[in-house]
Amino acid sequence: MRKLLIFSLFLVVLTTFVFGGWEFESVFYTEPGTEITNAYGAHGIAVDPAGNIWFGMYNYPTDSTVTATDTIYYYGPRVFDPSGTELSMSPIKMLTIDGVTDTLFSSCRGLATDKDGNILLTVSGALYRINYQTGEGMNKYVSTDIGTGSWTKAGVDAEGRIFIAKVVPGGGPIKILNHDFTELGNAVSSWSQICRALQVSADGKDLYTGSTWNGKGIIHFHSDIPGVLEYTPVDTIGNRYIEGVLDTTWIYTSDTTIVGTDTTITIDTTFTTEPYYSVLWPEDITIGPEGKVIYAANTQGEWSDKYRGSRWLAFDLETGEELYTIGTPEFDPEKPYVNGAIWNGRGAAWSADGNTMYLIDFGYCNITKWSKTAAVDDNVGNIVRTFSLYQNFPNPFNPTTTIPFTIENSGLIKLIVYDMLGHEVATLVNKKMNPGSYKFEFDATQHATGMYIYRLTVDGKQMAKKMLYVK
Template sequence: MMKTNKIIALLSLVLIPMMASAQWTQDTTFKATDGDSFFENHGVAVDGQGRVWIQSYYWVTEDLITQRDLGDDGVPDTISTGAIYVYNQDGTPADFSPLIDIEYEDESTPADTLYRRWNGESYEAMSGRGIEADYNGDIIISSFDRLIKISHESVKAVAKVVVNGSSLTEASADRDGNIYVSNVAATDAPIYKYDSNLENPEELVTLTSGFSRDFQVSPDGNTIWWAGYTGPGVLEYSREDEFSSFPTVPDTVLRGYKVESFDLHPQTYHLWIGSGSLNDVPAEGIQPQTWYAFDYATLGSDETRMDSIQWAAGADISAGYDESRPRGLDFSADGQTAFVGVFNGLSTEFDVQKFTTEQVYTSNEDENKNEIPEGFSLEQNYPNPFNPTTNIEYTINQAGPVTLKVYDMTGREVATLVNARMSAGEHVVSFDASNLSSGVYIYSLQANGVRLTNKMTLIK
């Protein structure tokens, strides 16, 4: 009997943009700007009820009637301000959108206006700096130098902290509810860790250079990826456990990527990064305006692209790209819907796009995620390495259409081994690679809504 194989299903999407374009489809019915005036996206987050929160950078999208009358004309001042817009996944506005100010659950803390602040003399403008959903689906807003945590159930603030320094990055969160943030300008700036109530700050590392809109923390809080998108790649700070210190000198991974946004896939925990733009051009072979996924456990040694989503450019300005800069990404809880946002999307009619996939995501990374349905498996080929033939065994739990394909590491399909309706049970397929060169290849099985993949090595 073959052993149950729990290979992470997302490996089937290893295959760079040409493969990913067949997996992720833009839902053009989602147009979040219909009836709203937000622009210059600075963050996207999906809350615990599946609603999509969109943050603009600027503060001139709405009008705010103040409680002051600076002109002494008996009429309260009306000033321009910004808002956060919240949508259901079908693109209809949530009933509480737009959010211009935030009320607090304790009913005693004064409401916070998100984009304007009275400094004693004038209405100070504050930009939107990022928006993140934590593992409970609550929303963390970076509003210039403040972090505000909002319950996705009450849509009221439950915590706030003013962080030392100037403009903040987008926040990140770990599985225990701790919240992390830093400053965009990273010279001598610390990365702060707060508890889930935005209290008990701790300085984890001191950044020495770089300029980042966003960064990402691993689920266990023991690895930090700092973009510094003006630098050579992503800086990785990694410690052994929560009782250890982070190194002062990080590793550099994902060289050549100019990252402005990060996210972790909610099912596979693959690390997704924005590749860069025409403003910050990535290295040769990396497509701008694209989000790529990686197995973060192998960064620095194996940086195979596991998946990708490309922004649907609105104009052919330069080699099919436009001015847009990848600035926001988040997924639905099942990982099958992605929302991506860009800054400077001047040639599109909206700054946030929705993509969907029929991919069923399963993983064995930890006990919190679903396993592959019983009766499905894709075994390691044998022999492996091989020259030039090998056998591939798989099992399906019910009859139906089956495809088994082989790809090279650039995503090019090199063989179709099965493309037919197959009976339930165990099957063995022989693969002859006589016409291929030595190297690592990916074989991918798709059947009954489940996709599994594995790697094999040809040595001649």
């Protein structure tokens, strides 16, 4: 009987494929001819207000026309209704804007929706807006500052401002556009990290970029007045793992060394020793429908670590805490798709009710469909917490500020302030405390102006927030 029970449980695990409350439902679409090949194709996904799914290709054309002298290849997006039927306007091969027709020869770099639900298509050197109902072109943006190379997926805030940049290692601005595609200025004048995707909070004050090849994870910027004050780096999310423990204070100093709050760690890139070092290399980042969780597609296993490669990871935007992972690592170009597998994620999008998630995979060149189970909620407020850390007041401050928090259970409490290099500035609390609400004052008189992080630790669990000291 016991053996039968174990087998039954094992069978359930094999057939349900539930990750963090997201259950694999089906392969929604696979680009023809790429079923068993490393096609390096899928590179954009969005869901419009009608529920239609827009799908962009990078290195594999969506259509072609044979002429007497040549073959013309098109890389415009495909469009499907929720049942998987391709719409008559799909694939979109040309866009006419202000009397000028552009043929979509260039690979798709990303898809997003603007505040009205219209489609933002990024290609090399340009950003287009497409009417989601007709498939017709509406606007086009080019920038001599960004240049003609590969651009990122666009980020959009609730006011309709659009954020766009170039995918480069050598530097370049992150631009802010008004809803009508006119430039507001630079969000960041020069940024040297490779980022295939940008995301922005609904209020436009927090900007996130995903950095690959350098192991900095998700980089978080902040501006108190978007479009007026430039964004400055605040912290990172998911940038360092040692034995699975996240510490956003660790700083990458060279190819072989990282320096943290408590220790300096030598990197073992062969993964032959424990604790092992690994990095989050987000090929895509997407903020979930509730605006409280950011999803990051960790890249192929051989580019990351032997345990965590090729998965989607969900992080709490407020605390940086990893909530769960989605998918199983799979990156064998000689094998057909395995249900629930992730090879090289490049985009995520949700139905209007937030109950269906669509993920695209660069290696498998497909769209997979996932259903929300009763066990998951993208609203982090539904995650049970036994303590709360609140924003300091006043903020900004000079030179003192008050940090409030509450705890529901007795335990060992630590409240520590760090500078942006991860150095400990002040320990405000380090003792056992009873349940209740508390306030502690931080005096920055002896410290430099700038951004600081304060972190509350309750029996090993952490929350952190930022505060600004201005003289």
